[in-house]
Amino acid sequence: MAYTQTSSVSSDTTAFEQFAYFALRSQPMFEMVADVKTTNQSHPGSSVQFNIYNDLAQATSALTETSDVTAVALSDSTVTVTLAEYGNAVITTAKLRGTSFLNVDADAANIIGYNMANSIDNVVHDVLVAGSNVAYGGDATSTATLDATDNLDAGDIREAVANLRSDSAMPMMGNVYVGFIHPDVSFDLREDTAVTDIIQYQIRQDGGAVRAGSIGTFGGVDFIETPRLEITADGGSGTVDAYNTVICGKQALAKAHSRAAGFGSDPSVVFGPVTDTLRRFQPVGWYHLVGYSRFREASIRRIETSSSIGAN
DSSP, rough: OOOOOOTTTOOOOOOOOOSOOHHHHHHHHGGGOOOEOOSSSSSSSSEEEEEOOOOOOOOOOOTTTTTOOOOEEEEEEEEEEEEEEEEEEEEHHHHHHEEEEEEEHHHHHHHHHHHHHHHHHHHHHHHHHSSOEESSSSSSSSSSGGOTBBBBOHHHHHHHHHHHTTTTTSSSSBBBBBEEEEHHHHHHHOOOOOOHHHHHHHHOOOHHHHHOOOOOTTTEEEEEEEETTTOOOOOOSSOOBEEEEEOOOOTTTTEEEESSOOOOSEEEEEEEOOSSSSSSEEEEEEEEEEEEEOOGGGGGGEEBBTTTTEEE
């Protein structure tokens, strides 16, 4: 008896899910601390200068009744933000659009949109982590001297907050600063067994946050876990990876963008013109003319550490 089976006919084929999945994506977030923006810019320019007045020295000596005061001069400092062009694009072909079982145009726009946010956020990240106020975990005195045991602990956080308050850095929300911490470093902080152990503190405040694996607010810092903080491979002795934990107050970063017609504070998705003879090549991309700079170094503290679950 002959059986008609899958090998007998060509109708047995692989089925395809007509829904596109994209790469795992971390959420862009560093621009949230760029809260100094151009609001009264004189004219479009290649850079924007911000002026910061310095306070006068305290006048604590008693005045002489018959003598006039000696006037003092005002002084200021400046922060200049230089604008630069950023962008990316893809071009799809007519044959791909005409033969794909996926909506290529919609998927390309999705990928371009994330690339836009992802790229600009990384630009902000690189400015933020280059601040001059840096401390090191454990006994380390530089990135090169980090070893596997120089992990973040609660004392590092308290010291960073004390330094911010000593420099009169304004908290981001109420009396709390915002902190960006890598998940590997967050693991070490939550493992801290000091008297002020972060887990014990949280249990007293909000046990639900502990069950969810959240750090939340601790030591005057509202922590945000993010893998977007870049790891410096072999940053310390041997093969130790170096991690940055960044704690910020208000006016940490300044942002400037072109004020000319057609430009804006956010990047724009651009559907380029189809210029080939047969109109087969369709471009889509993003463009931004923007600049970022640290505005108040005193509002930024960076802590470089290793991690017990990182490379070491």
